[in-house]
Amino acid sequence: MEGKKKAGAGSHPAGWTEGAEELRIKVRGPMIRVISEAVYSQAIGSRQATQLRMTLFVPNSPGAHPAVLFFPGGGWLQAAKDRFIECRLALARAGFVAATAEYRTLPQAFPAQVQDGRAAVRFLRAHASDFSVDPTRIGVMGNSAGGWLALMVAFSGSRKGWDSDEWKDFSSAVQACCALHPVTQLSSLSEGLSPEGRAAHSGPASAESLLLHGISFSGAGRALDPKEEAAAGASPEALLRRRRRGCTLPPVLLMHGTADRLVSPLQSAALYERLRALGSPARYLLLEGVDHSSDPSWYQEEVSREIVRFFRQALGAVREA
Incomplete structure (x- = not known):
C-alpha cells in the first residue's frame, strides 16, 4: 500500500x-501460485503403498525460475513438509520456485530417505515446464535431519542403489545446498551435548542406530558402529571422506546456533572444515545464543535474507522468457 x-x-x-x-x-x-500435495513418488511395500507429497510456491512471472527444494527435520521420525514457511515465502518472493517435500521416516531405514530426496529432485526436473523451473538450477535445503538429507542429496553424486525407477531419465544432481543445524556425522551426534543429550544417542534405541539398522522385531537391536556408518556412506561426512581435494561439489551454506541443545554446532564445524580442506565453496554462519528448530530466531527476516542471498549467488536470478 x-x-x-x-x-x-x-x-x-x-x-x-x-x-x-x-x-x-x-x-x-x-503473485505466488501455490500448488499443493503433488505426489512425487509412490513407495510400494509388501502391505501398503505410501504416496510422498510436495507443495510448491511458484512466482507468477514469466521465464524459468531457479528452484529450491526444502526437506523438513524431525529426527527421522516425522517429515512435516509445511514448516519454515517464512523462509520459503521469502525465496518465492525473491523469484525462486520454493518446493517442500516429505520423505519416508522410521521405521523405514537408510537409504530410503536419500532415495526419496533424489526422486524429489528428479520430479522437479521432469515437471520443469509445469512449475516454471529452470532444470539446470536446482538447490536443496533442510533443517536438522532435513539438513542431513539435503547434504546427502548434494554429496551423493551418481551413487548406485540410491535411485528409484521414478523419473529415471532425469538427473538427481543439485547446484547448491543450504543446511540449517544439520546432522553431519551420525556416530558423533552425542559430542558437545549435555549428559542427558549424550544418553539419548547411546545404544541401539537411538534414532541414528534405528536409521542405519532399522527396527528389530526379534531380539535386541544394534548400536551404531562408526565403521559401518562410513562403509554405508550414511552421513554427509562419510560421503566426503571418499572425495579428493579439487572434487566438484555444489556450494554449501551451513547455519548453526551456538546454543543448540539437540545437534551440537560441532557437527557443522567439522563438515565446514572438511569442505575447506577439499577446496569446495562453503560458508558457515553461527547464530549467537540460538537453539534448535523451535527457537524463533530461525524464522526471522535476517535468516531468510542470508539464505536468499546465498541461493541468488549460487543459482542466479530468474531469467525472463
Whole structure:
C-alpha cells in the first residue's frame, strides 16, 4: 500500500462515491501460485503403498525460475513438509520456485530417505515446464535431519542403489545446498551435548542406530558402529571422506546456533572444515545464543535474507522468457 486518500470531487475514479477512500498500490513482486500435495513418488511395500507429497510456491512471472527444494527435520521420525514457511515465502518472493517435500521416516531405514530426496529432485526436473523451473538450477535445503538429507542429496553424486525407477531419465544432481543445524556425522551426534543429550544417542534405541539398522522385531537391536556408518556412506561426512581435494561439489551454506541443545554446532564445524580442506565453496554462519528448530530466531527476516542471498549467488536470478 503506497498511500491512502479520500477520493475528492473532480477526480471521480471508477466506483467513486461520497466518503470513499482510494488506495494506491505499488507492485513490488509477483503473485505466488501455490500448488499443493503433488505426489512425487509412490513407495510400494509388501502391505501398503505410501504416496510422498510436495507443495510448491511458484512466482507468477514469466521465464524459468531457479528452484529450491526444502526437506523438513524431525529426527527421522516425522517429515512435516509445511514448516519454515517464512523462509520459503521469502525465496518465492525473491523469484525462486520454493518446493517442500516429505520423505519416508522410521521405521523405514537408510537409504530410503536419500532415495526419496533424489526422486524429489528428479520430479522437479521432469515437471520443469509445469512449475516454471529452470532444470539446470536446482538447490536443496533442510533443517536438522532435513539438513542431513539435503547434504546427502548434494554429496551423493551418481551413487548406485540410491535411485528409484521414478523419473529415471532425469538427473538427481543439485547446484547448491543450504543446511540449517544439520546432522553431519551420525556416530558423533552425542559430542558437545549435555549428559542427558549424550544418553539419548547411546545404544541401539537411538534414532541414528534405528536409521542405519532399522527396527528389530526379534531380539535386541544394534548400536551404531562408526565403521559401518562410513562403509554405508550414511552421513554427509562419510560421503566426503571418499572425495579428493579439487572434487566438484555444489556450494554449501551451513547455519548453526551456538546454543543448540539437540545437534551440537560441532557437527557443522567439522563438515565446514572438511569442505575447506577439499577446496569446495562453503560458508558457515553461527547464530549467537540460538537453539534448535523451535527457537524463533530461525524464522526471522535476517535468516531468510542470508539464505536468499546465498541461493541468488549460487543459482542466479530468474531469467525472463
